[in-house]
Amino acid sequence: MTGKSPTLILVHEPERACFDRLLADGFPAQAATEISSYLAQSTDLAPEFEALADACAARGLDFRAVELDDAAEVLAACDRRDSLVWTLTDGIAYFRGGAAPALARLNGLRTIGADDSLFALCQDKFRAGAVLAALGLPVPAAGVARGDKWLVEPPASSSGYFVKPNRLGAKIGIWEDSRIGKAGDALALGRRVFDAYRDDVIVQPYVAGRNVRASFLAVDPDAGPEVLGIVFVDSGGDFQTMADSMALYGDTGTAAKADGSYSEPELVHVGSVQPVAAATIRRIAARLMAGLGLRDVFSLDFRVEADDTVHLIEFEVCPGLPCFDFRAYCRAEWHLSLVEAMAETAARRIG
Template sequence: MSSAELILVYEPEQACRERLEASGMDAPAAAEISSYLAQSTDLAAEFEAIAFECARRDITFVPVQLDDAAKVLSERDPTTTLVWSLTDGIAYFRGGAAPALARLNGLKTLGAEDSLFALCQDKFRSGVVLGALGLPVPPAGLVRDGAWLAPAPASRDGWFVKPNRLGAKIGIWPESHCRELPQAWEISRRIFSRYCDDAVVQPYVAGRNVRVSFLAIDPEMPASEALGVFFVESGADFQTMEDSLALYGGTGAAAKAENRYSEPDLVPVASVQPEADTRIRALCLDLMKKLGLRDVFSVDLRVEPDNTLHLIEFEVCPGLPCFDFRAYCRRQWNMSLPEAIAAAAAARLAI
């Protein structure tokens, strides 16, 4: 019997979809929302490989569905248990409960403290906090079903409209970048009708999309050097819901099999805009210091040709089996995803 356990708590895609439909949401919208949990669907195929890599490090790997987490965590030994939540969520998803349950039972966690699991899911409040900390986040207005709760900031290049509690970089529809405020108002009505969510309205910012990934594996390596900083080149200005569905889970697998979608290219920012790379690494260190990010996280930005940075969002539960995080594990750590998961758990347990 191993002396330590890694408990990976995940919320199944199907369970979320069924719960949303039972609450009255129509099936297509419930399917779109639950698709954000496709990483749990994708990672399940690798549980055996993760268990093997953990066993090599004298760790027992225990994947636990979210609905079973309260009972399982209440029975664990705080001296030998590490909890890693694969999902966050305070609205459509409930994964934010996992780190709180771990804290309730005195268990060690991998990742940020549980308060950030709630903050990162509310994009408007998150932006307010990031702005107050002096980080370069675009200002935002907030509108609920056509009623402004906070006025939209002025903008010369139009606005970007997105759900407040879903993906901060996903515009849902191609017209989510709009030129007139009445259009933003109408999109907010559509968002509320389909997802029962408020809409964030931000000035549109130009630039290329950047994804930063981080996983703490080597305690001797400075955090700034452990970051993976890549341009995400998909050929589109921003990701829509259709694009997202084509990347992950069963829908993504079908799209790839039918050659309807290909993974974006990842280009190291340092190879194109070295000054931007330096600034991004400094910004991420600021996030770690001021906000408390640690162990595993991702950051999305827009970067202009003059190296101006726009911080779009941070995620405390990045999509581990997604193409970008797998590529980061290969390029930064020369590891497969199961190897990297096990190595990160071993490093955290050693602290």
């Protein structure tokens, strides 16, 4: 690294660093393994750092991957004129990546992605839902419980409820019995989640439909919702569980490949099947970009019913870039591999 070329700095929190910290904080090894699996993209992208450096070099950029624990020192020494910070992994509770864009802002450095306030918001599903509802978006109403006590009771529902941890992603704490019939049954799951992970649960009326992922990367800085990649993610069940997710990514995904149990969900473009729903999703994305401030790179999760009713479930400011669906999006929309798309995105901003 010469220090003379514009530099892309990729900040990431390794699974192992998170695992060790959770053990030190008293979490059992199994819970620490499950929680730290959220950072699988750090594990999965690391073998491609050299290829990413080559792709950057081909575009006149230097590249530096920085572990989160080193970020404060590294970012403080960066030249604000020719440095660009891309935060790979987020987090405000069990994970700490949300500090990276704040550190970049503290040091006057340009960033890829949303500002640090959204890094915090997206990690709290209950608070995020309140903001999304205020924007007039079709997000399910919710209650929240801590252990076996309601903090906010959920609305009445004739379709049952879905229960998941409030501040954990990557399907952590979602089990086969996370769909329930009565609101009162949520408190047993709330106790189970709190005992395992020390987290609250969000309790929402169950919404029918297929799971949809909308991926966005503005390789072209002027790109808008028209480049959104919108696909059904069909895993064979009504919803993905923690076991399903852990078998796809990170160290546990590698083990699944080794023992032959790895299986990627099928991706089907929503526009080819339900174009009305796809158009609705693009309008929602436009509203989120204008009203919430999503930009550069993000993903959105939906449930889409057969009659084109769309339910917004959540948004992510640090989508799983090395995941199969985001790689497929880069190939389909930008005709680039993942590392080429990342390098081109950076080059068009600081190259």
